Amino acid sequence: MSTEDINLIAEYLSDPELKDLSSTPSVDCIVICASAILYQAEYLFELLQERPSVSQCVVLCGGVGHSTEFMYDAVAQHPRFSPIAKDIHGLPEARVLERILDTFFDRSAIADGGCRILIEDQSTNCGRNASLSRKVLDEAGFQALHTCVVIQDPTMMRRTKASFHKAYEDQPSSPSFISCPVFIPQMQTSRDGELEYQNLPRGRNLWPPDRFLELILGEIPRLRDDGNGYGPRGKGFIPHVELPNQVEEAWFRLSHGFNASR
Known part of the structure; x- marks a missing residue:
């Protein structure tokens, strides 16, 4: 192979429109779709601590689905987050992210900096990630988004962004959705093949x-x-x-x- x-293929699926959030202009919203790739959440939460003004709100998105066990396993194996591994079983994926945020980061500093944390914990696929995130945003008063950064597992990034376009297709002026995989997975062949x-x-x-x-x-x-x-x-x-x-x-x-x- x-x-x-x-x-x-990996780079195409990652759809790296935005590789680094640290220097981007402020946006209306960031949605992070939970996955077993915890590096993305760690990156985002560290950035929000340093620069909460990067977004008016952040949606932690994800329910309980066929891949949720992978996320529990990833927490258990994580060098920093493993102490909460026994406490998260059964939680929706967004609530796992919330537990990580509350335990290992300064949520109050993020909120005091003007960034609201919203939770969408019912979705079980890409389409529902998008439609239910919109519902949470609408109910929180974010009904006129102009810019929204979407963070997702790089293997699903392009499809997820398309799902958000679908979820807002009834709007005369759809938000600008910007995909941010945080990193692009790339492979090489080792010395032993x-x-x-x-x-x-x-x-x-x-x-x-x-x-x-x-x-x-x-x-x-x-x-x-x-x-x-x-x-x-x-x-x-x-x-x-x-x-x-x-x-x-x-x-x-x-x-x-x-x-x-x-």
């Missing part, structure tokens, strides 16, 4: 390589606008997404190589 193909990650963020654990490949390979068919995809000609969960030819070609090569190796 070609690491060039893996990295091409195994796949490994390049430059792990702060030494944090990411997905096992096979799990990562399954995620990125499964994501491309969802983005397609055909009878089996999530676009308007398929399930209608997201607006049309343009898949570049080089991404489709890389997916074809990678999927055949991955299946052949199993």
